[in-house]
Amino acid sequence: QKEVEQDPGPLSVPEGAIVSLNCTYSNSAFQYFMWYRQYSRKGPELLMYTYSSGNKEDGRFTAQVDKSSKYISLFIRDSQPSDSATYLCAMSEGGGATNKLIFGTGTLLAVQP
Amino acid sequence: NAGVTQTPKFQVLKTGQSMTLQCAQDMNHNSMYWYRQDPGMGLRLIYYSASEGTTDKGEVPNGYNVSRLNKREFSLRLESAAPSQTSVYFCATAELGGGNTIYFGEGSWLTVV
Secondary structure, eight states, X not given: OOSXXXXXXXXXXXXXXXXXXXXEEOXXXXXXXXXXXXOTTSOOEEEEEEESSEEEEEXXXXXXXXXXXXXXXXXXXXXXXXXXXXXXXXXXXXXXXXXXXXXXXXXXXXXXX | OOOEEEEOSEEEEOTTOOEEEEEEXXXXXXXXXXXXXXXXXXXXXXXXXXXXXXXXXXXXXXXXXXXXXXXXXXXXXXXXXXXXXXXXXXXXXXXXXXXXXXXXOOOEEEEEO
């Protein structure tokens, strides 16, 4: 079993829909949680970063962490065609450079105009 | 501001050939990383350098070597390429103690035939 599980999709939604992307994990020591967006043929770019449990909002994006359920989510409101990309969750135990990030395999999202 | 620059972007190698992937960053970050990304496997850490002068193995180091040339540059070498090393390679950087907010380059597509 992988440490981080993520549904690969693809997930197809109409423009304006609310999108929910999720990851589950098995390591209870994870404290730092991130979401990356990766466009085709590009490198991942950091979208959201959360420490421990709780919610964080940034514009149309909301990240949620539920450590008791070992479950994290990314919500996208009013989705746009430009949101079409692969979304990767990532997490680590500590905040230092030697604390390795563990990535999910990514969920491919397509927002239809 | 170029961020993280990788060269070459595309390369085809024959089995047994050697090559070096170059990475340079202008973000003044201490830590640098090399990942590979494969379908269904996600991003996996090959090697990392927490700071200038140090390197350490990641999850999948076999068949690779690295050199942290200076604070800006971190190279990845394949001494004898194998078809299993066909992948997309990403260089990344991070600030020490930055909660592992990692910034990626654009990627290098490598095919070993």
